[in-house]
Amino acid sequence: MIRKASIQDINQITAIYDKIHSLEENGVYTVGWKRGIYPTLQTALRALDRDDLYVLESDGHIFASAVINSEQLPEYTAGKWKYPANDDEVLVLHTLVVDPDSTHRGFGTEFVRFYESLGRSLGYRALRIDTQTKNRNARLFYPGLGFREAGIVDSELRLWDSRTGTS
Secondary structure (H helix, E strand, O other): OEEEOOHHHHHHHHHHHHHHHHHHHOOOOOOOOEOOOEOOHHHHHHHHHHOOEEEEEEOOEEEEEEEEEOOOOHHHHHOOOOOOOOHHHEEEEEEEEEOHHHOOOOHHHHHHHHHHHHHHHOOOOEEEEEEEOOOHHHHHHHHHOOOEEEEEEOOOEEEEEEEOOOO
């Protein structure tokens, strides 16, 4: 079940961040994130305070987490968006993480489908995501779900977009 996160979820969310950082540091993952910089406990707490932190939970275990809001990074202005929209018509998925011990179980896909459904139900016209250029897994994952690369900005950040199906 995907739901809004609560303060009780923070330790499990940050444990996922820590696992990903460790795998990156050991050369197993290539995400482009740095321990102590992004994502951190403060990343999760700020999203919780804004009420835009979500978790995929089953039987008390958090398998995935993401931030979903309409905040676009300044770099988004350089995107070559196929689905142009005003800022208030765009929903953005940030910091999607899946517990590395639970990959290949469909949790990432379930989260993105939830994000798409949420965007449609709230009347957003466009969906946007960014990833680090070196995040090969994400670069393969998002096109498979219908997202189109909309540009590379600052030589590190790849932008993706899709539409919600609303007019």
